[in-house]
Amino acid sequence: MKILFLFILIFHILHVNADEIYNLIKIPNLEIYKLNNDNNIRYLSAKGNFKIGVNKNITCDKVDVNKLNTKFPLIEKNLNRYNSNFLNNIKLKYIVFCENLFISEINTGGIADNKNRTLILDINFNKKYFERMIHHEIFHMIQNSHTEYFDEEKFSALNISSFNYAECSTCSDRLNLDLYKKTDGFLTEYSKSIPSEDMAEIFSFLMTDKETIEDKINSDKILNYKVNFIKSNLAKIDKNIL
């Protein structure tokens, strides 16, 4: 049994890629894309495919640098809206670019990893939602680092009593990201999946299309409560973000 354990251990050891970036954020096959930025964020890109996470359930492919060069100004513009203090506060330092990001075989736009202060972004994500997706994922970093402000039970209580969220974001078929014409407390179908996605959707719309949301809340009481919940708690971290 000990020999088998040692064999598995050696096999495991031999298959870990060794480099300085892996040593820092535990993602292999990365290289520096842009290091020095005003808000101290550091951009990295996948020079090869990688698999990470429990049972290697997160996979992503190397980036086409030309494609990234085209998309980068838009990404940078959106991330520059967050100052270094705020980013430090929400434990975000590294942005990793890759293509075709999957978690447990489900395609996703981004994955927030507060422990390693990293946000993985799929640069191939649907163009229509791309900018909003960036802020959506950043909200997950905000919530993960400030669970005391973004309590899911308190937030869920703002809905009508008959409404129930799904068990998890990936075990629901509520995936559409288009803005509802008639909101009824929810901005998109995806908002109905779980409370954290509902909050993230509100935050992402506030960052990208604030006027529309301000307009929607005039005729949607529940949504108004939810937007105020996000705004007031966010102000506890940084008054100038929204």
Add this chain to the structure above:
Amino acid sequence: MIKSIKASKSEKILFIFLICLSIFAFTSFFLLKNKCLFVEKNNLNKLNFNDPNNIAVMNVECGNVIIELYPDISPKAVERFKILIEQKMYDDSAFYKVSENTFVQAGDIEYGNINNLDYSKIGSGKSGLGLLKSELSNDFKFTEGSVGFARATEFDTEDSEFFITLKEIPIYQGEYTPIGKVVYGLDILTKIKTGNKAIYVLRPDYIKSFRMFNSN
């Protein structure tokens, strides 16, 4: 009657070539096996330092690596480093994490010692002196030969493990607590056994001894 056959000129040349080749192969085998053969040794008696109280000497298989410590940048970290050196806790510590031409890491007192090497726990050992707060410097550049305190994923988890960079690693700036810089013997560190493409090294090299210069 056996007639003696005279070797032709080309046969003689071939014979001489084979002899030369075997001599070359034989000597190369023994010479190349000695990885320290062409490494410059640092004679401590011939070296002078401005601040000898902050000079540490790490002796490894190929010779002495001389490190200047920076208490002005990271006072607590350097204080801890000196305590560990003075208590000889780094002696026999394995360079268990080595990335070729990138960095070498050692200093797991608990599970990385030659007498108690535990591959299943290496990297998680404690010195018994408690964890330190990270002393980060946004100005300190991790150039070739920089010595930093290693930590877990989280900050403020520095204990005894340290790494030495073998090339400039700009992404480490502001991420790790600087301890000092190698002033002599960086080429000695490039001879430390690597894990090939793996980050962990099986049957690693060790620190023979680690002393403050003044105690030598």
